[in-house]
Every structure is written in structure tokens, then in C-alpha cells.
Amino acid sequence: MITFLEGKLDTKQLGRVEMNIGGVGYEVFIPLSSYDTLPLEGETCRILTYHHITDADQKLFGFCSEDERDMFMKLLTISGVGPKLAIAALSGLPVRELKNALINGDTKRISTISGIGKKTAERIVMELRDKFDHSEQLDAFAPLEAPAGDSRMRDAALALTALGQKPDDAAKMIKNVAAKMTPTMTVEDLIRLALTK
Numbered sequence: 001m002i003t004f005l006e007g008k009l010d011t012k013q014l015g016r017v018e019m020n021i022g023g024v025g026y027e028v029f030i031p032l033s034s035y036d037t038l039p040l041e042g043e044t045c046r047i048l049t050y051h052h053i054t055d056a057d058q059k060l061f062g063f064c065s066e067d068e069r070d071m072f073m074k075l076l077t078i079s080g081v082g083p084k085l086a087i088a089a090l091s092g093l094p095v096r097e098l099k100n101a102l103i104n105g106d107t108k109r110i111s112t113i114s115g116i117g118k119k120t121a122e123r124i125v126m127e128l129r130d131k132f133d134h135s136e137q138l139d140a141f142a143p144l145e146a147p148a149g150d151s152r153m154r155d156a157a158l159a160l161t162a163l164g165q166k167p168d169d170a171a172k173m174i175k176n177v178a179a180k181m182t183p184t185m186t187v188e189d190l191i192r193l194a195l196t197k
Contacts, residue, residue, distance in 0.1 A: 002060060006046040012038055015087075017062065019047065028062035029083075031072075031090035037064045052083050061087060067095045078127050080120065088115045089124075099136065102128050153178060156190035163191075173197065 005028065007021035014035060019026045028047060030038075039045050047062040048069045061083055063069040068090055075086035089098060092113030101109040102125055111121040153174050160170035173194040180193060 002049050002051045004046055004048050005060075005062070007044065009039060009041055009043055009045050012041050015091075017047070019045075026060060028060045029087060030062045030064075031068065031087050033068060033090055033094055034062060034064040050083075059083065063090075065095070071095050071098060074128055074131060075124070078124055081124065085115055085120075089113050092116075099132065101125075103132055103136070105129060152185070152187050152190060153181070155187045156194065159187065159191055160194060 005019045005021055005026055007019050009017060010020040010025060011018035015029060017028050017030055019028060028049060048066060050061045050069060050072060052059045052061060072086045072090060075081050075089055105125050107121040107125050110116060110124060111118050157170045157174045160173060161167050176197055177190060177193045
């Protein structure tokens with residue numbers, strides 16, 4: 001199994017790249033989210049890969065982050081979703097937005113992705129919604145405008161749990177105040193706001 005490639009980025013196009021690894025060219029299919037973070041042609045880079053093998057074909061799919069590859073592999077577990085549709089999903093929505101839509105059951109948002117209809121979106125949500133750990137679910141409550149890596153909502157929910165709230169109740173309390181969150185609010189401010197709601 002090929003898990004990553006590191007070498008010269010020979011060709012960079014929307015949807016695919018060619019990597020020169022020790023004089024051997026590898027074609028790798030990528031989502032738009034990865035394309036945006038790749039270096040210029042001729043520079044050295046490292047791409048995480050998923051090696052898809054069928055009776056008729058072999059293809060490499062590449063990603064610039066572990067989150068992208070992880071989401072791609074989760075999507076592949078769903079009946080009727082193959083690599084092309086999984087790449088389309090990652091191209092249609094950034095990983096964070098896709099994860100939020102899945103956790104929050106937003107089938108309307110998912111069905112805006114090219115190639116995914118209402119029924120497929122419902123199946124994706126039904127099968128993946130519970131496959132995210134507790135911290136990922138808490139992160140999904142954060143407004144999408146909040147910078148990636150902003151852990152205030154998760155920290156506030158964990159603090160509420162430590163204060164005796166059930167984890168699900170703590171998550172709901174934080175979700176209820178998420179819209180009022182500002183960049184200057186502290187974890188303590190969020191806890192106070194959640195407790196006064």
C-alpha cells in the first residue's frame with residue numbers, strides 16, 4: 001500500500017498532479033482543497049495517498065492533510081460512494097464544512113455538491129454522522145467563521161461536563177450559545193453564557 005509520495009511536483013492541474021519520484025512519474029488524483037495548498041511545479045512536496053485497487057484498475061488519490069484523507073476514507077465506507085464521488089465531495093466543500101454538515105445532519109448543504117443528490121446525501125449523513133468522536137462533534141458546533149483550531153467551544157463543553165453536566169447536555173448548551181460567540185470571548189465567558197441560557 002502506498003501511503004505517501006515525496007518528490008518533485010512535475011505537473012499540477014485541477015484534479016490531478018504528476019509526481020516525479022526518483023525518475024518515476026506517478027499520476028495522483030486530488031480534490032480542489034489540496035490543489036490550493038500545493039507548491040509551484042518543479043518544487044518538492046509530500047502528498048498523502050490512498051491507493052485504490054480494483055480488478056480492472058489502480059489509482060492513487062492524494063491529499064495535503066490527514067483530515068482530507070480521513071474524510072475521503074470515511075466516505076468510501078458508504079455503499080454507492082466511490083473514489084470519484086468522495087473526491088467531488090472534498091472539492092465541493094472544505095473538510096471542516098463537510099464535517100459540520102454531516103454531524104449537524106445538514107443534507108441540504110451536502111446535496112449542493114455536484115453528483116450528490118438528496119437520497120445520497122441522506123445516506124451519507126445517516127451512515128457517517130455517528131462516526132466522529134466527541135471532540136469532533138463539539139468542534140462542529142463552532143461557527144464556521146471561527147478559525148480552525150479554535151478550541152474554546154470544545155473546552156467550554158468539557159468544563160461543563162466537569163461541572164456535572166452530561167456530555168450530550170453540555171454539547172447542546174454550547175451549541176445554543178455558539179451564534180453569540182465573538183473573537184474576544186473566553187472559555188469562561190462561554191460557560192457563563194451557557195449556564196444563564
